[in-house]
Amino acid sequence: MNILDLHKKTWDELSSRRDRLPHALLLSGQRGIGKFAVAKDFAASLLCENPDAQQRACGHCLACNWFAQGNHPDFRLLQPEAMTEISSGEEEGKKKASKEILIDQVRALDEFLGVGSHRGGLSIVLVNPAEAMNRNAANSILKILEEPPAGILFLLISDEQSRLLPTIRSRCQSILIGLPETPAAQAYLRASGIDDAERWLALSGGAPRLALELAEKNGSGQGSWLPTLLTHLKQGAQHDPLRAAGDIDKLLREQKGALSLRQIIDTLQKWLIDLTQAANSLPVRYFLANNGEISALAAKIPSTRLVRAYRKLATQRREAEQPVNGRLFLEGVFLDYRDLFSPRPGE
Numbered sequence: 021m022n023i024l025d026l027h028k029k030t031w032d033e034l035s036s037r038r039d040r041l042p043h044a045l046l047l048s049g050q051r052g053i054g055k056f057a058v059a060k061d062f063a064a065s066l067l068c069e070n071p072d073a074q075q076r077a078c079g080h081c082l083a084c085n086w087f088a089q090g091n092h093p094d095f096r097l098l099q100p101e102a103m104t105e106i107s108s109g110e111e112e113g114k115k116k117a118s119k120e121i122l123i124d125q126v127r128a129l130d131e132f133l134g135v136g137s138h139r140g141g142l143s144i145v146l147v148n149p150a151e152a153m154n155r156n157a158a159n160s161i162l163k164i165l166e167e168p169p170a171g172i173l174f175l176l177i178s179d180e181q182s183r184l185l186p187t188i189r190s191r192c193q194s195i196l197i198g199l200p201e202t203p204a205a206q207a208y209l210r211a212s213g214i215d216d217a218e219r220w221l222a223l224s225g226g227a228p229r230l231a232l233e234l235a236e237k238n239g240s241g242q243g244s245w246l247p248t249l250l251t252h253l254k255q256g257a258q259h260d261p262l263r264a265a266g267d268i269d270k271l272l273r274e275q276k277g278a279l280s281l282r283q284i285i286d287t288l289q290k291w292l293i294d295l296t297q298a299a300n301s302l303p304v305r306y307f308l309a310n311n312g313e314i315s316a317l318a319a320k321i322p323s324t325r326l327v328r329a330y331r332k333l334a335t336q337r338r339e340a341e342q343p344v345n346g347r348l349f350l351e352g353v354f355l356d357y358r359d360l361f362s363p364r365p366g367e
């Protein structure tokens with residue numbers, strides 16, 4: 021079972037457009053559902069010289085071999101340098117890799133776009149994720165999309181398409197990729213060797229690739245961060261904000277690009293949602309394994325405070341993407357969290 025089996029509807033929709041492709045397709049949907057895998061497979065199938073009856077890439081032809089090795093001459097992947105470095109391992113003391121897609125990366129497409137296809141088919145540029153383009157890069161892509169050369173397909177992937185330039189969005193045909201069905205997503209996780217599929221899928225809000233990533237990291241010890249965060253959050257009124265900030269900041273440094281401040285904030289948001297659920301006598305949504313602890317904590321917090329705290333965190337989530345002092349930022353976030361439990365007169 022692979023990720024395409026979970027997105028059959030999207031695949032059919034993409035396949036139905038093969039003969040009348042636009043210059044740009046925007047594939048958007050929740051983070052971690054497998055958009056990148058779908059887009060890559062779609063690109064591979066378009067470049068494949070012998071696709072099968074379902075229009076999937078054959079995996080054997082010359083084009084498929086090139087694609088698998090990452091050097092098909094008619095394919096380019098634009099993504100932040102930091103994402104490439106996670107997989108290749110970052111060297112100590114090197115300049116920090118950018119988390120943005122930069123204009124130089126777009127400029128480097130000039131020749132690619134100018135020469136036309138090597139194999140007589142399409143030339144494909146995959147942008148992952150499109151919201152990672154900084155202002156200049158986005159404007160530069162926009163210029164290309166305004167007068168696209170013939171035979172070019174841009175595949176833009178987006179977790180948050182509201183953050184894209186509206187002028188870019190309007191130049192793309194948009195396909196929204198939904199969450200896969202829960203039983204299928206659980207089966208996918210089990211087939212990938214994840215024991216506690218239900219728990220990890222809930223924690224990732226139903227997004228199977230995110231669930232896989234969380235389970236693989238936090239099940240092993242190597243790169244594990246969730247247990248540390250939960251140990252701090254579970255302490256409630258005894259929670260020590262400065263120690264929590266220190267511990268998480270240390271993990272962020274150790275794991276460099278592999279763990280982000282935003283992931284921490286996302287997880288904290290889910291924890292607050294579950295506290296709010298419990299405060300309203302509803303079952304938790306994300307932390308299935310911590311139902312009891314969450315209920316006990318929720319009983320100590322006035323629910324109006326939870327709503328306020330959630331709103332504030334939603335604002336802070338944006339700040340977490342800017343280069344901030346991570347340690348100070350976390351101290352603020354964790355101080356707010358402990359404040360949820362401190363008694364105040366009149367409440």
Ligand SMILES: [Zn+2]
Pocket residue numbers: 068069070071077078079080081082083084
């Ligand atoms: Zn092939």
